[in-house]
Amino acid sequence: MVAVFKECLQEIDPGFTCFEKLQTLQVNLGDQCNMRCAHCHIDASPAGRKVMGRPVIDKIAEALERMPGTILDITGGCPEMNPDFRRLVESTASHFPRRIVRSNLTILTESGFEWLPEFFREQRLVVTASLPCYLEENVDRQRGKGTHARSLAALRRLNDLGYGGGLELNLVYNPGGDFVPGSQQELEEAYRKELLEKYGIRFNHLFTITNAPIGRFREYLESRGIYERYLNLLATRFNPEAARNIMCRTLISVDWKGFLYNCDFNQAIGLPITGGDGEILKIEDLESAARSGKELVLSEHCYCCTAGEGSSCTGALVA
Numbered sequence: 253m254v255a256v257f258k259e260c261l262q263e264i265d266p267g268f269t270c271f272e273k274l275q276t277l278q279v280n281l282g283d284q285c286n287m288r289c290a291h292c293h294i295d296a297s298p299a300g301r302k303v304m305g306r307p308v309i310d311k312i313a314e315a316l317e318r319m320p321g322t323i324l325d326i327t328g329g330c331p332e333m334n335p336d337f338r339r340l341v342e343s344t345a346s347h348f349p350r351r352i353v354r355s356n357l358t359i360l361t362e363s364g365f366e367w368l369p370e371f372f373r374e375q376r377l378v379v380t381a382s383l384p385c386y387l388e389e390n391v392d393r394q395r396g397k398g399t400h401a402r403s404l405a406a407l408r409r410l411n412d413l414g415y416g417g418g419l420e421l422n423l424v425y426n427p428g429g430d431f432v433p434g435s436q437q438e439l440e441e442a443y444r445k446e447l448l449e450k451y452g453i454r455f456n457h458l459f460t461i462t463n464a465p466i467g468r469f470r471e472y473l474e475s476r477g478i479y480e481r482y483l484n485l486l487a488t489r490f491n492p493e494a495a496r497n498i499m500c501r502t503l504i505s506v507d508w509k510g511f512l513y514n515c516d517f518n519q520a521i522g523l524p525i526t527g528g529d530g531e532i533l534k535i536e537d538l539e540s541a542a543r544s545g546k547e548l549v550l551s552e553h554c555y556c557c558t559a560g561e562g563s564s565c566t567g568a569l570v571a
């Protein structure tokens with residue numbers, strides 16, 4: 253049994269358990285995906301039925317108009333598969349200095365989605381793309397046969413358009429099992445060398461993200477009887493410096509229905525942000541959810557954010 257995560261933070265500084273200031277709104281467009289990866293924390297697949305509709309998308313654009321300067325981080329599932337993905341991107345073009353699309357890369361090689369790379373460039377989107385390893389066998393084991401080759405084809409296309417140079421292209425590494433990522437800096441150097449020398453591919457930054465013990469990855473751990481062991485590993489590697497920087501102090505996540513959460517992991521396991529009367533806050537209540545000092549909703553899966561160098565949607569927290 254691991255210690256209560258919230259108490260670990262409070263022992264260091266009670267302020268670490270509270271919201272600080274909104275910097276990023278992360279929008280999850282739903283659980284549809286062209287892939288079905290073993291580690292997926294939201295159980296996304298081609299059969300996904302949670303798809304953000306136009307009314308919620310329009311409310312997000314309206315809410316963000318009131319908060320210029322906020323970073324918009326678009327995720328899924330596979331966000332590009334949402335029929336209103338283009339609408340969300342185009343309707344937020346004038347308000348946000350930085351808009352990120354989290355792409356699984358393979359969608360860029362699917363029939364009917366060939367327009368995406370040029371659209372990313374035209375909209376000046378930052379592309380943050382999953383590539384859990386530079387080795388073919390590891391990528392294909394985690395994400396399905398042929399994924400490595402398709403991912404490289406997509407990366408080449410993005411490079412040809414200027415991504416990895418003047419346009420920002422980041423890669424995401426996550427462990428292929430129940431372990432904590434090593435040094436982000438060292439891994440970035442290895443990725444850069446391998447991808448450039450073997451395939452001529454360039455990127456800007458590598459983000460290491462620790463697997464959260466939820467969703468399909470939790471099922472994997474439980475089916476092997478190693479869930480508690482993994483949780484203990486994360487708790488044993490608790491890093492107070494990472495605790496200071498957990499992303500939920502500056503990020504809010506929106507689900508396909510417009511409900512708000514402290515992060516995408518909380519969204520995946522149904523831990524929403526609530527108001528004073530216990531009601532679940534929605535995108536219309538963004539200012540209230542983003543109030544400085546508001547208590548965060550924390551649980552044992554949160555240890556994935558503070559283990560080792562720490563982990564967030566922008567990689568390590570103390571690299």
Ligand code: SF4
Nearest residue numbers: 285289292296329356
């Ligand atoms: S991990 Fe990403 S690419 Fe894989 S199934 Fe989940 S959402 Fe899709």
Ligand code: SF4
Nearest residue numbers: 500514515517554557
């Ligand atoms: S899992 Fe979410 S709520 Fe928990 S520490 Fe990480 S970012 Fe914060």
